[in-house]
Amino acid sequence: MQFAPITRHDILSIVSHPDDVEMHHSGLLETARSGHVIIATDGEASTVDYTRRSLCRRRNIAHRT
Amino acid sequence: MVEHRESLTEFIVDRARRLGSTALASMGDLGYCGHADHSAAHYAALAAQEILYTRHDITLPVFSLNHRHEGSVVVPVQRNRKLSALALHASQFGFLQSGSDLPPTHRIYEPLLYAETYDTILPAALSMAA
Numbered sequence: 001m002q003f004a005p006i007t008r009h010d011i012l013s014i015v016s017h018p019d020d021v022e023m024h025h026s027g028l029l030e031t032a033r034s035g036h037v038i039i040a041t042d043g044e045a046s047t048v049d050y051t052r053r054s055l056c057r058r059r060n061i062a063h064r065t
Numbered sequence: 066m067v068e069h070r071e072s073l074t075e076f077i078v079d080r081a082r083r084l085g086s087t088a089l090a091s092m093g094d095l096g097y098c099g100h101a102d103h104s105a106a107h108y109a110a111l112a113a114q115e116i117l118y119t120r121h122d123i124t125l126p127v128f129s130l131n132h133r134h135e136g137s138v139v140v141p142v143q144r145n146r147k148l149s150a151l152a153l154h155a156s157q158f159g160f161l162q163s164g165s166d167l168p169p170t171h172r173i174y175e176p177l178l179y180a181e182t183y184d185t186i187l188p189a190a191l192s193m194a195a
Binding site: 003004006008009010011012013014015016017019020022023024025026027028029030031032036038040041045047059061 | 071072073075076077080081084085086087088089090091092097100102103105106107109110126128130138140141142143146147149150151153174177180181183185
Protein backbone atom coordinates (compact mmCIF):
# COMPACT_ATOMS: atom_id res chain seq x y z
CA MET A 1 0.00 0.00 0.00
CA GLN A 2 1.36 3.37 -0.96
CA PHE A 3 0.90 6.39 1.25
CA ALA A 4 1.24 10.05 0.47
CA PRO A 5 4.53 11.78 1.29
CA ILE A 6 4.82 13.35 4.72
CA THR A 7 4.24 16.83 3.32
CA ARG A 8 0.66 15.86 2.45
CA HIS A 9 -0.18 14.30 5.78
CA ASP A 10 -2.18 15.66 8.70
CA ILE A 11 -0.33 14.08 11.58
CA LEU A 12 -1.73 13.16 14.98
CA SER A 13 1.21 12.54 17.27
CA ILE A 14 0.80 10.74 20.58
CA VAL A 15 3.27 11.53 23.36
CA SER A 16 3.29 11.32 27.13
CA HIS A 17 4.83 14.66 28.04
CA PRO A 18 4.97 18.12 26.42
CA ASP A 19 8.78 17.96 26.32
CA ASP A 20 8.54 14.84 24.18
CA VAL A 21 7.13 16.71 21.21
CA GLU A 22 10.15 18.80 20.23
CA MET A 23 12.67 16.10 20.98
CA HIS A 24 10.96 13.22 19.17
CA HIS A 25 8.48 14.49 16.58
CA SER A 26 9.22 18.10 15.74
CA GLY A 27 10.80 17.21 12.41
CA LEU A 28 7.78 15.17 11.36
CA LEU A 29 5.28 17.78 12.54
CA GLU A 30 7.13 20.61 10.82
CA THR A 31 7.35 18.68 7.55
CA ALA A 32 3.73 17.57 7.49
CA ARG A 33 0.85 19.57 6.09
CA SER A 34 -0.57 19.95 9.60
CA GLY A 35 0.05 18.52 13.02
CA HIS A 36 -1.80 17.88 16.22
CA VAL A 37 -0.37 16.35 19.36
CA ILE A 38 -2.09 14.33 22.03
CA ILE A 39 -0.22 14.72 25.31
CA ALA A 40 -1.36 11.97 27.64
CA THR A 41 -0.07 12.23 31.18
CA ASP A 42 -1.35 11.71 34.69
CA GLY A 43 -4.76 10.53 33.62
CA GLU A 44 -5.42 13.47 31.39
CA ALA A 45 -5.05 13.98 27.68
CA SER A 46 -4.70 17.31 25.95
CA THR A 47 -4.78 17.92 22.23
CA VAL A 48 -2.53 20.64 20.93
CA ASP A 49 -2.68 22.13 17.47
CA TYR A 50 1.04 22.04 16.77
CA THR A 51 0.71 24.16 13.65
CA ARG A 52 -0.92 26.98 15.61
CA ARG A 53 0.75 26.16 18.92
CA SER A 54 -2.64 26.28 20.63
CA LEU A 55 -4.50 24.00 23.01
CA CYS A 56 -7.54 22.44 21.41
CA ARG A 57 -9.08 20.11 23.91
CA ARG A 58 -8.50 18.57 27.30
CA ARG A 59 -10.05 15.32 28.47
CA ASN A 60 -9.85 13.15 31.56
CA ILE A 61 -8.63 9.76 30.38
CA ALA A 62 -7.28 6.51 31.69
CA HIS A 63 -3.67 6.70 30.60
CA ARG A 64 -2.93 3.00 30.74
CA THR A 65 -5.36 0.53 29.24
CA MET B 66 -18.64 4.34 42.70
CA VAL B 67 -15.86 4.10 40.13
CA GLU B 68 -16.37 6.53 37.31
CA HIS B 69 -15.59 5.13 33.90
CA ARG B 70 -12.82 7.03 32.26
CA GLU B 71 -12.30 7.07 28.60
CA SER B 72 -9.13 5.22 27.64
CA LEU B 73 -6.28 6.84 25.77
CA THR B 74 -7.04 4.57 22.83
CA GLU B 75 -10.63 5.77 22.67
CA PHE B 76 -9.45 9.36 22.90
CA ILE B 77 -7.06 8.88 20.00
CA VAL B 78 -9.81 7.33 17.88
CA ASP B 79 -12.12 10.23 18.69
CA ARG B 80 -9.50 12.88 17.93
CA ALA B 81 -8.30 11.25 14.71
CA ARG B 82 -11.86 11.14 13.39
CA ARG B 83 -12.73 14.69 14.43
CA LEU B 84 -9.50 16.17 13.11
CA GLY B 85 -9.51 14.15 9.89
CA SER B 86 -5.99 12.96 10.61
CA THR B 87 -4.29 11.03 7.83
CA ALA B 88 -1.57 9.44 9.97
CA LEU B 89 -0.62 8.76 13.56
CA ALA B 90 2.87 9.17 15.03
CA SER B 91 4.39 7.41 18.01
CA MET B 92 7.75 7.08 19.74
CA GLY B 93 8.07 3.39 18.87
CA ASP B 94 7.50 0.15 20.72
CA LEU B 95 10.43 0.83 23.04
CA GLY B 96 9.38 4.43 23.52
CA TYR B 97 12.70 5.49 21.93
CA CYS B 98 14.55 5.79 25.24
CA GLY B 99 12.77 2.94 27.04
CA HIS B 100 10.33 5.07 29.02
CA ALA B 101 7.23 3.02 29.86
CA ASP B 102 4.85 5.91 29.24
CA HIS B 103 6.29 6.41 25.76
CA SER B 104 5.79 2.75 24.99
CA ALA B 105 2.25 2.79 26.36
CA ALA B 106 1.44 5.71 24.08
CA HIS B 107 2.78 3.74 21.10
CA TYR B 108 0.56 0.73 21.85
CA ALA B 109 -2.44 2.97 22.39
CA ALA B 110 -1.78 4.41 18.94
CA LEU B 111 -1.65 0.93 17.40
CA ALA B 112 -4.87 -0.06 19.14
CA ALA B 113 -6.53 3.11 17.88
CA GLN B 114 -5.28 2.36 14.37
CA GLU B 115 -6.96 -1.05 14.47
CA ILE B 116 -10.24 0.38 15.71
CA LEU B 117 -10.21 3.08 13.06
CA TYR B 118 -9.65 0.44 10.38
CA THR B 119 -12.01 -2.29 11.58
CA ARG B 120 -14.90 -0.16 12.88
CA HIS B 121 -14.69 3.05 10.92
CA ASP B 122 -13.10 1.96 7.64
CA ILE B 123 -10.33 4.52 8.14
CA THR B 124 -6.84 3.38 7.21
CA LEU B 125 -4.11 5.40 8.91
CA PRO B 126 -0.43 4.53 8.91
CA VAL B 127 1.41 4.81 12.20
CA PHE B 128 4.76 6.52 11.78
CA SER B 129 6.73 4.87 14.55
CA LEU B 130 9.98 6.59 15.55
CA ASN B 131 12.85 4.15 14.96
CA HIS B 132 15.32 4.19 17.87
CA ARG B 133 18.06 2.66 15.71
CA HIS B 134 17.60 5.37 13.09
CA GLU B 135 16.97 2.79 10.42
CA GLY B 136 13.42 3.76 9.52
CA SER B 137 12.50 4.05 5.85
CA VAL B 138 10.87 7.45 6.31
CA VAL B 139 13.58 10.04 6.92
CA VAL B 140 12.61 13.52 8.06
CA PRO B 141 14.92 16.53 8.36
CA VAL B 142 15.17 18.37 11.67
CA GLN B 143 16.37 21.71 12.98
CA ARG B 144 19.42 20.99 15.10
CA ASN B 145 19.08 24.09 17.28
CA ARG B 146 15.50 23.22 18.21
CA LYS B 147 16.57 19.73 19.16
CA LEU B 148 19.39 21.09 21.31
CA SER B 149 16.97 23.47 22.99
CA ALA B 150 14.62 20.56 23.69
CA LEU B 151 17.50 18.57 25.21
CA ALA B 152 18.43 21.54 27.34
CA LEU B 153 15.00 21.33 28.98
CA HIS B 154 16.20 18.11 30.56
CA ALA B 155 19.49 19.55 31.77
CA SER B 156 18.28 19.71 35.35
CA GLN B 157 17.58 16.00 35.26
CA PHE B 158 20.61 14.83 33.36
CA GLY B 159 23.22 17.34 34.29
CA PHE B 160 25.42 19.62 32.29
CA LEU B 161 24.49 20.44 28.72
CA GLN B 162 25.45 23.39 26.57
CA SER B 163 24.52 24.00 22.97
CA GLY B 164 27.35 22.96 20.68
CA SER B 165 29.23 20.91 23.30
CA ASP B 166 29.51 17.15 23.44
CA LEU B 167 26.45 15.54 24.88
CA PRO B 168 26.84 13.91 28.30
CA PRO B 169 26.55 10.11 28.34
CA THR B 170 22.95 10.15 29.50
CA HIS B 171 22.00 12.09 26.39
CA ARG B 172 23.91 10.02 23.81
CA ILE B 173 20.81 8.14 22.80
CA TYR B 174 19.39 11.39 21.48
CA GLU B 175 22.39 12.43 19.43
CA PRO B 176 21.10 10.93 16.14
CA LEU B 177 17.91 12.95 16.52
CA LEU B 178 19.98 16.10 16.13
CA TYR B 179 20.39 15.17 12.46
CA ALA B 180 17.17 13.43 11.41
CA GLU B 181 14.10 11.54 12.58
CA THR B 182 13.48 8.18 10.95
CA TYR B 183 10.22 6.31 11.11
CA ASP B 184 8.88 2.88 10.39
CA THR B 185 5.49 2.80 8.68
CA ILE B 186 3.11 0.44 10.42
CA LEU B 187 -0.10 -0.63 8.73
CA PRO B 188 -3.17 -1.97 10.55
CA ALA B 189 -2.63 -5.61 11.47
CA ALA B 190 -6.10 -6.48 10.17
CA LEU B 191 -5.12 -5.06 6.77
CA SER B 192 -2.02 -7.25 6.63
CA MET B 193 -4.04 -10.34 7.52
CA ALA B 194 -6.60 -9.59 4.83
CA ALA B 195 -3.94 -9.41 2.13
